[in-house]
Amino acid sequence: MSILDKLFGKKKPSLEDDIHSACEWVVRALNVSGYNADYSLESMKEIDRFFDEQSGEGGIISRNRGQIIFALASYIGETVIRLYGGKWSGSDEVNMSVELDGGTVIFPTQRAMKRYQNGSEDSIYAYVYVLGPHEASAESHT
Numbered sequence: 001m002s003i004l005d006k007l008f009g010k011k012k013p014s015l016e017d018d019i020h021s022a023c024e025w026v027v028r029a030l031n032v033s034g035y036n037a038d039y040s041l042e043s044m045k046e047i048d049r050f051f052d053e054q055s056g057e058g059g060i061i062s063r064n065r066g067q068i069i070f071a072l073a074s075y076i077g078e079t080v081i082r083l084y085g086g087k088w089s090g091s092d093e094v095n096m097s098v099e100l101d102g103g104t105v106i107f108p109t110q111r112a113m114k115r116y117q118n119g120s121e122d123s124i125y126a127y128v129y130v131l132g133p134h135e136a137s138a139e140s141h142t
Contacts, residue, residue: 015096016088019074026071039079041132044125047072051115051124061116069116073108076124080106084132104131 013021030037035046050072054060061068070093077098080086089105090096097107106127114122 015090015092018070018093019077019088019096022067022071023074023078026068026075029071030075037075039075039082041079041083041125041128043079044076044128047076047124048115048120052120055116055119065116069112070109073112076112076128077106077108080108080128080131083128100131106131 027037030046030050035050037043037046051061056062073093073096077088077096080098080100081088085101086098088096089099090107094109094113095107096109097105099105111122111124111127115124
């Protein structure tokens with residue numbers, strides 16, 4: 001914080017502040033637009049649907065790609081933290097990461113950019129799904 005900030009009580013928002021603001025913004029925008037953004041694993045399917053519907057020419061993402069990708073990445077990371085535990089780290093929007101409680105590190109912005117560029121082969125749902133603990137289904141043998 002600079003001396004002027006101290007004198008006038010202004011503090012530059014941190015990356016984490018920006019992440020939380022972007023996340024709140026995109027949740028409201030997605031929900032108003034008919035996508036269910038509720039921080040659940042299933043909501044990652046909605047993020048994939050959003051990419052599918054809004055990535056082409058004239059899609060919402062093309063109008064303000066950087067801000068929207070950052071906001072979606074913030075939501076993806078925050079969902080991962082809520083589902084599996086972890087914390088934000090990193091020094092900038094492109095390299096921000098989530099370190100899961102088990103030590104795995106993911107990069108939501110980079111994944112969101114890949115999803116935008118490559119389409120469904122870089123599924124957000126699959127990316128988040130594999131991070132979590134999943135019980136193996138046991139078949140009964142009779």
